[in-house]
Amino acid sequence: MVTITDAQHYLLYFLICYLSTLLLRSLFNKYSTKPTPQLYPPPSPPALPVIGHLHHLTTAHQAISFQNLSTKYGPLLNLRLGASRMLLVSSASMATEIFKTQDLAFADRPAFAFADELPYGNSGFFGAEYGDYWKFMKKICMTELFAPRQLERSRNTRHVEIGKACKKLIESAENKEVVDLGGELMKLTNNSTCKMVMSTSCSENGDEAARIREMMMRTLGLATKVSYGDVLGPLKRLGFWLYGKQLAEVSLEFDELLEEMLKEHEKKGERKELDFMDLLLKVYQDDQAELKITRTQIKAFLLDLFIGGTISSTETMQWTMAELINHPDIFNKVRQEIKSVVGNSRLVEETDIPNLPYLQAVVKESLRLYPPSPVVIRKCRQNCKIKGFDIPQGVMVATNVYAIMRDPEIWDSPNEFRPERFLASSNQVHDSVEYNDQGPQTSEQNFNYAPFGGGRRRCPGSAVALILVNTAIATMVQCFDWKVGKKGDGNEANKVNMEIGAGISLPMAYPLELLPIIHFNPFVSSI
Numbered sequence: 001m002v003t004i005t006d007a008q009h010y011l012l013y014f015l016i017c018y019l020s021t022l023l024l025r026s027l028f029n030k031y032s033t034k035p036t037p038q039l040y041p042p043p044s045p046p047a048l049p050v051i052g053h054l055h056h057l058t059t060a061h062q063a064i065s066f067q068n069l070s071t072k073y074g075p076l077l078n079l080r081l082g083a084s085r086m087l088l089v090s091s092a093s094m095a096t097e098i099f100k101t102q103d104l105a106f107a108d109r110p111a112f113a114f115a116d117e118l119p120y121g122n123s124g125f126f127g128a129e130y131g132d133y134w135k136f137m138k139k140i141c142m143t144e145l146f147a148p149r150q151l152e153r154s155r156n157t158r159h160v161e162i163g164k165a166c167k168k169l170i171e172s173a174e175n176k177e178v179v180d181l182g183g184e185l186m187k188l189t190n191n192s193t194c195k196m197v198m199s200t201s202c203s204e205n206g207d208e209a210a211r212i213r214e215m216m217m218r219t220l221g222l223a224t225k226v227s228y229g230d231v232l233g234p235l236k237r238l239g240f241w242l243y244g245k246q247l248a249e250v251s252l253e254f255d256e257l258l259e260e261m262l263k264e265h266e267k268k269g270e271r272k273e274l275d276f277m278d279l280l281l282k283v284y285q286d287d288q289a290e291l292k293i294t295r296t297q298i299k300a301f302l303l304d305l306f307i308g309g310t311i312s313s314t315e316t317m318q319w320t321m322a323e324l325i326n327h328p329d330i331f332n333k334v335r336q337e338i339k340s341v342v343g344n345s346r347l348v349e350e351t352d353i354p355n356l357p358y359l360q361a362v363v364k365e366s367l368r369l370y371p372p373s374p375v376v377i378r379k380c381r382q383n384c385k386i387k388g389f390d391i392p393q394g395v396m397v398a399t400n401v402y403a404i405m406r407d408p409e410i411w412d413s414p415n416e417f418r419p420e421r422f423l424a425s426s427n428q429v430h431d432s433v434e435y436n437d438q439g440p441q442t443s444e445q446n447f448n449y450a451p452f453g454g455g456r457r458r459c460p461g462s463a464v465a466l467i468l469v470n471t472a473i474a475t476m477v478q479c480f481d482w483k484v485g486k487k488g489d490g491n492e493a494n495k496v497n498m499e500i501g502a503g504i505s506l507p508m509a510y511p512l513e514l515l516p517i518i519h520f521n522p523f524v525s526s527i
Helices: 004-031 062-073 090-103 132-145 148-153 157-173 181-200 206-237 237-268 276-285 297-325 328-342 349-356 357-369 461-479
Strands: 075-079 082-091 374-380 385-386 389-391 394-398 433-437 439-441 480-484 512-516
Touching: 004 062, 062 075, 062 082, 062 374, 062 394, 082 090, 090 385, 090 394, 132 276, 132 297, 132 374, 148 157, 148 461, 157 181, 157 349, 157 512, 181 206, 181 276, 181 297, 206 237, 206 297, 237 276, 237 297, 276 297, 297 357, 297 385, 297 461, 328 349, 328 357, 328 461, 349 357, 349 461, 357 461, 394 480, 461 480
Parallel strands: 082 394
Antiparallel strands: 075 082, 374 394, 385 389, 433 439, 480 512
């Protein structure tokens, strides 16, 4: 059994080894006579020995720390975070290089830390290396799961799930119960994703649904902690020792659950209407398939869909509702727009959304301020140049879309919630740029607005996410007034605390606890 004293000794030994390695490397580089070509790396802020630029990361969220760095030192920076090298991109013109001009050169993502020691490794889709497997799974996503015909087919599913969520909130309102709206919205998005992927609502088994959501949050939190270990170089195993076992355990829990789901689908046999899980199993069982995929890859892919499809949409809806509650004038404008289009006799539906431009502007503005992936990570696949600077193969590239979409050189009053900037009549939207659900579109596309990233690795599920978010927000505004329940530190009366929590996404620091008050009950006949 290892005692605390033993652990301290091991840590001391590792520190000595690490510092010795750095010293020897610096001496070798200093006295090496081997000629090297003249390279022009991007500028770098002042660094400290060993830790590099880690001391510049002074806030709880990396996107904000990176924004502070770029504001002071420039839009393209060469950073050293402990033992890791990173290229930080913080302007729309530089992002265009990454997402468009040299998209193929930056089409990889860094391998997840200690992937070979975890059940799924790098078998998932979103973190997969750019190659045949990734391209094949992307094609399946775009032609099957997120294809227009599939979105049309799944419309009723989303309508039913939104109706269930609305009824649950009406019950809470009647009982004068404060609800964790974030938790309720997570159930909605999780159930909608489950139905789209495997024709089964997770809500049909309350205990199982709660277990899935709890495992998703654990997985995301632990994966974040383990991945941060990369900055420690030879000491990065410390992070894995602390959290790796827990991450492996929750991954195995997911594996057992997903295996049960796959077996249930296999037992059902051939069906006329195939869901996405049926399709994946069909490819898996087909010896003549374009690409042979493994059972592990199927489960890793499904896990990516559950986590990505649930958490990003949930957080977007939370931030949007929080801003609307804090801006009652904007809330009332959305409600009046819905009333003018939908009337007072039925619940708003997906088909109404194209006729609700102000609602869409509200969601776009929320995505601008709180993008689902505030820092988009890529890896350089080959040596290349950006604006005359040399970028080496293998370096990690972090594009800070959070900073770009709050850049005062692009956006008026960038930190203010102003949906009007996305209306056609706004001076904020220049004639050469048309903002739509895909971002700013021009003959020469720029990336002033890129909440879902860009290029070939842009989030493939953004279309269905926007459909669900817009419709759910419209329902929350149409049916309820809201009062703030419990308050976080420093919160004003009936104001939502807008502090950002720690994490690789942009979670709210405090639960969105609200008291719903019925404004319109669509389930009660007006007769």
